[in-house]
Amino acid sequence: xxxxxxxxxxxxxxxxxxxxxxxxxxxxxxxxxxxxxxxxxxxxxxxxxxxxxxxxxxxxxxxxxxxxxxxxxxxxxxxxxxxxxxxxxxxxxxxxxxxxxxxxxxxxxxxxxxxxxxxxxxxxxxxxxxxxxxxxx
Numbered sequence: 588x589x590x591x592x593x594x595x596x597x598x599x600x601x602x603x604x605x606x607x608x609x610x611x612x613x614x615x616x617x618x619x620x621x622x623x624x625x626x627x628x629x630x631x632x633x634x635x636x637x638x639x640x641x642x643x644x645x646x647x648x649x650x651x652x653x654x655x656x657x658x659x660x661x662x663x664x665x666x667x668x669x670x671x672x673x674x675x676x677x678x679x680x681x682x683x684x685x686x687x688x689x690x691x692x693x694x695x696x697x698x699x700x701x702x703x704x705x706x707x708x709x710x711x712x713x714x715x716x717x718x719x720x721x722x723x724x
Contacts, residue, residue: 622722625661628684628692633677633714646708650682656700661685677714692719 634643647665654663662685668675686692695701 620722620724622662622685623724625722626686626689626692627718627720627722628686628695629718629720630682630684631678631680631714631716631718632682632708632712633679634711635713638711642711646711649704649707653684653700653704657695657698659686659691659695659698661687678716689719689721 650665651663654660664681664683666681668679668681684692684695686695
């Protein structure tokens with residue numbers, strides 16, 4: 588019952604925000620995309636040529652465990668590049684983490700679980716690029 592009331596409250600807030608503030612407002616954008624104002628930690632990488640599928644699977648499994656090991660991570664998405672050709676510049680995989688603040692990202696990077704994951708993955712990575720940004724509307 589509590590979840591039903593919460594759902595109705597969120598729906599009512601969305602309707603009010605749209606009517607009072609208009610669909611172009613920051614309030615409306617935040618309701619449509621709750622990540623606005625959050626920090627995204629984007630990791631693009633490619634494996635070295637000699638990395639086996641089993642090694643890749645182990646690294647992928649360990650990356651997905653980070654969200655359970657480090658409560659600072661609010662969300663985690665991952666995937667493999669679908670782009671063919673030069674657009675991806677050789678990057679083949681992506682992890683996207685969501686954090687509340689830039690300080691949370693710094694704390695995450697220093698955590699032993701992150702350090703252990705990085706030490707596992709690092710010898711197998713041919714390319715690595717990290718970008719942190721605050722999600723904008």
